Amino acid sequence: MTFETISEQRCFGGIQGFYSHASSETGGTMKFAVYHPPQAATGKVPVLYYLAGLTCTEETFIIKAGAQRLAAELGLMLVAPDTSPRNTGIEGATGDWEFGEAAGFYLDATTPAFAARFRMYSYVTRELPALIAAGFAAADTARSGIFGHSMGGHGALTIALKNPGAYRSVSAFAPIVAPSQVPWGLKALPRYLGEDRVAWQPYDTVALLRSGHRFDGTLLVDQGDADKFLEPQLKPELLAAAAKDAGQALTLRLQPGYDHSYYFIQTFIEDHLRHHARALA
Numbered sequence: 605m606t607f608e609t610i611s612e613q614r615c616f617g618g619i620q621g622f623y624s625h626a627s628s629e630t631g632g633t634m635k636f637a638v639y640h641p642p643q644a645a646t647g648k649v650p651v652l653y654y655l656a657g658l659t660c661t662e663e664t665f666i667i668k669a670g671a672q673r674l675a676a677e678l679g680l681m682l683v684a685p686d687t688s689p690r691n692t693g694i695e696g697a698t699g700d701w702e703f704g705e706a707a708g709f710y711l712d713a714t715t716p717a718f719a720a721r722f723r724m725y726s727y728v729t730r731e732l733p734a735l736i737a738a739g740f741a742a743a744d745t746a747r748s749g750i751f752g753h754s755m756g757g758h759g760a761l762t763i764a765l766k767n768p769g770a771y772r773s774v775s776a777f778a779p780i781v782a783p784s785q786v787p788w789g790l791k792a793l794p795r796y797l798g799e800d801r802v803a804w805q806p807y808d809t810v811a812l813l814r815s816g817h818r819f820d821g822t823l824l825v826d827q828g829d830a831d832k833f834l835e836p837q838l839k840p841e842l843l844a845a846a847a848k849d850a851g852q853a854l855t856l857r858l859q860p861g862y863d864h865s866y867y868f869i870q871t872f873i874e875d876h877l878r879h880h881a882r883a884l885a
């Protein structure tokens with residue numbers, strides 16, 4: 605399991621790195637970012653995965669969220685993968701920001717056109733953690749957490765619910781909580797997974813909660829009430845109802861005046877990093 609170093613730069617006493625590797629899951633070159641906190645130079649540190657949203661790359665969170673200062677203080681290794689395979693050459697995989705490249709929805713596609721390359725679920729849950737464990741000696745992968753934004757919030761919540769014990773903490777900014785019920789999901793899920801809605805359920809947080817999946821800990825979710833995607837796409841009230849019915853611990857905070865942008869994420873990143881650091885200590 606090898607990777608190439610694209611760049612490494614000093615940042616808050618640690619190192620901000622960008623890397624690439626040949627991915628067996630997605631059948632092409634994948635890029636990912638790792639922030640190595642200063643504590644990683646002398647010992648093991650917990651690993652916190654961040655999944656970004658539609659249109660994003662492995663750079664978006666690293667450049668825009670302002671997470672490194674506190675990650676350095678808390679001793680958290682941040683790992684941010686790209687949001688999909690790239691340069692797939694698959695017809696229909698480019699040209700629409702809501703589907704295809706940069707819109708992988710953290711699932712394993714099953715439709716003939718997409719099944720070979722669009723395997724972000726297996727990439728994020730298996731291949732990338734194995735690569736981090738093998739390639740970065742300071743990574744204490746027994747202490748892993750996961751969070752994300754929008755499509756990446758959906759990824760983080762569904763992955764944590766389906767992999768009990770693999771992640772000790774989970775949180776999300778403005779997640780898509782019920783893709784089976786909103787336009788983004790209704791566009792993407794049939795094209796990746798086919799028309800049978802039963803196949804969509806493993807990739808829908810509300811459906812997972814309603815079918816018995818639980819996370820052993822509190823889900824932390826922040827949502828801006830001035831987010832233009834709130835009503836049509838995000839629908840946090842569906843998460844609140846499903847969590848209540850399921851007895852799933854949830855801290856859902858509606859933040860007045862905040863939109864869907866990385867200014868919103870910058871504002872609340874400290875709360876999320878501290879939430880993860882507490883669970884990963």
Ligand SMILES: N[C@@H](CCC(=O)N[C@@H](CSC=O)C(=O)NCC(=O)O)C(=O)O
Pocket residue numbers: 656657658659660664668701753754755756864865866
């Ligand atoms: N081009 C779109 C807006 C796209 C957008 O807002 N993407 C979000 C994630 S949306 C859900 O996954 C994002 O994180 N963008 C990156 C950024 O730097 O803000 C439009 O036309 O509305």
